[in-house]
Amino acid sequence: MPSEVAAKSFEPAPSPAAPHHIRLTSHTGGHGAIPIHWAAATATERGPVVGTTTKRSHRNVIGTHSGSYSIYRALAVASGALKASHKADLTNTAPTNVIGPYPQWSEPGRIVAMDPWGATVADVFANELAAGYDIRPTIAVTQAHVILPEVIEALQSGRLKADGRFLTAGGAAMVTKVAVEPVWFLPEVAKRFGCTEADLRRVLFEETGGMYPELVTRSDLEVFLPPIGGLTAYIFGNPRDLANPDIELTARVHDECNGSDVFGSDICTCRPYLTHAIEECIQGAQRGGVGLVSYFRKEGRALGEVTKFLVYNARKRQIGGDTADQYFARTECVAGVQDMRFQELMPDVLNWLGIRKIHRLVSMSNMKYDAITRAGIEVVQRINIPEGLIPADAQVEMDAKMAAGYFTPGAVPDAAELKKAKGRGLDA
Amino acid sequence: MPSEVAAKSFEPAPSPAAPHHIRLTSHTGGHGAIPIHWAAATATERGPVVGTTTKRSHRNVIGTHSGSYSIYRALAVASGALKASHKADLTNTAPTNVIGPYPQWSEPGRIVAMDPWGATVADVFANELAAGYDIRPTIAVTQAHVILPEVIEALQSGRLKADGRFLTAGGAAMVTKVAVEPVWFLPEVAKRFGCTEADLRRVLFEETGGMYPELVTRSDLEVFLPPIGGLTAYIFGNPRDLANPDIELTARVHDECNGSDVFGSDICTCRPYLTHAIEECIQGAQRGGVGLVSYFRKEGRALGEVTKFLVYNARKRQIGGDTADQYFARTECVAGVQDMRFQELMPDVLNWLGIRKIHRLVSMSNMKYDAITRAGIEVVQRINIPEGLIPADAQVEMDAKMAAGYFTPGAVPDAAELKKAKGRGLDA
Numbered sequence: 001m002p003s004e005v006a007a008k009s010f011e012p013a014p015s016p017a018a019p020h021h022i023r024l025t026s027h028t029g030g031h032g033a034i035p036i037h038w039a040a041a042t043a044t045e046r047g048p049v050v051g052t053t054t055k056r057s058h059r060n061v062i063g064t065h066s067g068s069y070s071i072y073r074a075l076a077v078a079s080g081a082l083k084a085s086h087k088a089d090l091t092n093t094a095p096t097n098v099i100g101p102y103p104q105w106s107e108p109g110r111i112v113a114m115d116p117w118g119a120t121v122a123d124v125f126a127n128e129l130a131a132g133y134d135i136r137p138t139i140a141v142t143q144a145h146v147i148l149p150e151v152i153e154a155l156q157s158g159r160l161k162a163d164g165r166f167l168t169a170g171g172a173a174m175v176t177k178v179a180v181e182p183v184w185f186l187p188e189v190a191k192r193f194g195c196t197e198a199d200l201r202r203v204l205f206e207e208t209g210g211m212y213p214e215l216v217t218r219s220d221l222e223v224f225l226p227p228i229g230g231l232t233a234y235i236f237g238n239p240r241d242l243a244n245p246d247i248e249l250t251a252r253v254h255d256e257c258n259g260s261d262v263f264g265s266d267i268c269t270c271r272p273y274l275t276h277a278i279e280e281c282i283q284g285a286q287r288g289g290v291g292l293v294s295y296f297r298k299e300g301r302a303l304g305e306v307t308k309f310l311v312y313n314a315r316k317r318q319i320g321g322d323t324a325d326q327y328f329a330r331t332e333c334v335a336g337v338q339d340m341r342f343q344e345l346m347p348d349v350l351n352w353l354g355i356r357k358i359h360r361l362v363s364m365s366n367m368k369y370d371a372i373t374r375a376g377i378e379v380v381q382r383i384n385i386p387e388g389l390i391p392a393d394a395q396v397e398m399d400a401k402m403a404a405g406y407f408t409p410g411a412v413p414d415a416a417e418l419k420k421a422k423g424r425g426l427d428a
Numbered sequence: 429m430p431s432e433v434a435a436k437s438f439e440p441a442p443s444p445a446a447p448h449h450i451r452l453t454s455h456t457g458g459h460g461a462i463p464i465h466w467a468a469a470t471a472t473e474r475g476p477v478v479g480t481t482t483k484r485s486h487r488n489v490i491g492t493h494s495g496s497y498s499i500y501r502a503l504a505v506a507s508g509a510l511k512a513s514h515k516a517d518l519t520n521t522a523p524t525n526v527i528g529p530y531p532q533w534s535e536p537g538r539i540v541a542m543d544p545w546g547a548t549v550a551d552v553f554a555n556e557l558a559a560g561y562d563i564r565p566t567i568a569v570t571q572a573h574v575i576l577p578e579v580i581e582a583l584q585s586g587r588l589k590a591d592g593r594f595l596t597a598g599g600a601a602m603v604t605k606v607a608v609e610p611v612w613f614l615p616e617v618a619k620r621f622g623c624t625e626a627d628l629r630r631v632l633f634e635e636t637g638g639m640y641p642e643l644v645t646r647s648d649l650e651v652f653l654p655p656i657g658g659l660t661a662y663i664f665g666n667p668r669d670l671a672n673p674d675i676e677l678t679a680r681v682h683d684e685c686n687g688s689d690v691f692g693s694d695i696c697t698c699r700p701y702l703t704h705a706i707e708e709c710i711q712g713a714q715r716g717g718v719g720l721v722s723y724f725r726k727e728g729r730a731l732g733e734v735t736k737f738l739v740y741n742a743r744k745r746q747i748g749g750d751t752a753d754q755y756f757a758r759t760e761c762v763a764g765v766q767d768m769r770f771q772e773l774m775p776d777v778l779n780w781l782g783i784r785k786i787h788r789l790v791s792m793s794n795m796k797y798d799a800i801t802r803a804g805i806e807v808v809q810r811i812n813i814p815e816g817l818i819p820a821d822a823q824v825e826m827d828a829k830m831a832a833g834y835f836t837p838g839a840v841p842d843a844a845e846l847k848k849a850k851g852r853g854l855d856a
Contacts, residue, residue, distance in 0.1 A: 022633065022644045023638075024452070024638075025452065025638065025641070026638070051637060053634060053636075062637070063636075064636055066731065067732060068495070068656040069730055069731060070635060070636045071632065071636060071655070072730040072768040072769075072770065073635050073636075074631045074634075074635035074636060075621060076764070076765050076768050077631045078621050078631040079621040079622060080623070082764045082765050082768075083764065084635065086764035088738075088761075088764075089761040089762060090738070091742060092745035093739075093741045093742050093762060095741075137738060139734065140733070141737070142740045142741050144687065144694075144695065144740075145694045145695075145852075146687075146692045146693050147694050149581065177691075178737075179732075179733035179734045179737045180734070193503060193506050193507040194508070202450055203502045204499065204502045206450070206481060207502035207505050207512065208492055208499060208502060208655070209481055209487070209489075209490070209653075210453065210640060210641070210642060211491075211498075211639050211640055213452040213453070213638070213641060214638060216450045225637075227636070227639070227655045227656075228497075228499045228655075229496065230732075230733070230734075232686065232687075232733060261690045262699075263574045263605075264574045264576045266573045266574070266575055295690070298500070299657075302500040303494065303497060303500070304607075304658075305568070305607035305660060306568045306608075306658075307494065307568070308568075308607070309568035309569070309606075309607045312570045312572075313520055313523075313524060313568070313570050314520040333516075334516050334517060334518070335516070336510045336516075337504050340497070340500040340501065340503070340509075341500075342500065342503055342507070391575070393573065424573075426524050
């Protein structure tokens, strides 16, 4: 069944390392690959995730490391800048802070979209590394000082006070930050989406236009490294305190919105809500608690920015203007769904961090709230965005979301309110 | 050669739309697909890019739309939230501003990594859409108000003045913004990287762990929609003025850095340089010129954020501390290269916008400068980041880059200077 073809229609490849045959799909029964026992109690029993392209027989997953950036790695090899055989030298790269292990790491079905042992591969898989396996971290933990103009403004206006420990007089907040690449255990990911594993594999293959035939040919490979963005967790205070339900935890789970998060577009509340959450996290840490902002790479509701801008135009040009009652409909016309973010996999990072209780959840999203509580994490209180932080042009989104079930401590807009055009036209 | 397999090891799929057989790779000689003649003079002669998954026989590319987000589309289908047959309703989504066509669109080799006709598919391919082809925009153009705290600060301190046209008294800058998905014409992309097309295709397949066998089986398909992030162009002033070399153009080409661009990490100059560029663009527009910031999704030098954080740790833990003379070496140890951003494809968007001359390039990168001038675009002056905007911990990066050939109007640091530990340790 596995086919081999020579790329005969091309001129001979000049690269000295060029193989003469290209295997279109791998097959079972190779030797040297270490089995993965997902959710096993220890790293050794679990086994390492090996997505290397340097020694193919060692691979025990579908896909490869660094998500989308494997395409850039390919460009580096194609241009001669990188040897295909390069292995990462992990000297001095170990996490700055110990995270776990926590009981959640081996509870079945609790963590299905990241590798709990991904930060400590150099340590827990030292034997396998010494034996020549090219094992790469899928998580990195470091420390940083972050300086946001909104935090400086809060210092100046007295809403925040510098303490030299969590926040300096210059406005730098001290954080531990964690980058996480997606590692999907397909049988359990399928369960989260209510479909069979076979369906998930087939649809992943077909709806991407034929990416990774191994999704359908290699049912023995149960782990997939999808070429999508991951997440970054910013921790304010001691990361160990996240796992202590007696210590007050302020948390926001934020989905990327480049247009607002970086450029400050006034059509939505993304950056204002994010910086408000950071302010809440700093205050929480200063009260003896701990704060967490988890940033997920899901641009434009995971539809991407082209679709997002198409929807903006459709909203602002429709008859009757930009109204809350048509807010979700416009996305659905273009994209077929209102939202593709799917919060089903989001709580994994919370469970990885050992979280059992969120005292203050800085989010109004019912989808996020539902996903977190379904994942076995208690939520005590929800914090809405303060009125004064909502840009005028973002009121359409706010109204539409509150009417659709988003949390609000105030009044939910009625049908008449939703029909009012509150968004600017395109010429304004 | 094209293989068909049934996914026999799984239970029967319950979805009514489930096909019984899964084709692992397509084959040439299908009918219905419209040929693509890259760089043809008109849209009709060029032909549409069809990456649909709804009607396979119409496809004339490798890969599919929305880059990485096709994975989320697959989740939407797998969960039953989206019908696989959904076609986008493009009503009212057309660009808010006309871009081109410009002569560069059909100059051979000028634009190889995006579809110049990608914004206007509903217009230029109206006949093909009417005939049932599912053609999707790969570019979207809209208008926005962007409000950055740094711009408000510049207004308050008098560096910027509101004019109600380019900048409001409330600090909102008026922009046209353009989201662009990558569309690669493989024969010319290979040329940019100095390799054969066959090598590029093979390496793209192998270094991604076997993504898209069609890269090696379908040499007749010359266009690839890679699952990577694209770019967003923010235009300050009239987009048409970009193509007029007599009108002063201020421009920055910025590579994503989430840790600084969103969270304000002080280890680099990314956000300060970006907001300085926006300030320069607004001033330029107010002087009768036009401004452009193009934002490329290439996190962590296109190595991804996990690698980036590993490198941070290695830099700050090495013997001798965080010094400029080891700055690039630490990335090379972990990643095998100093940088994977490859500016070779970057100038395409500039050529797409009709740009022939950049009067003020807000960048110190020699790689970007070289790529732009090699692409036939004149650069008159380079604008460095003002000293006062460089965070203390970012001086290591600045020194290392200037020593490596980055533009500076000041002194280039010498060997002794490069050996001084200027970055903070991890405990500080």
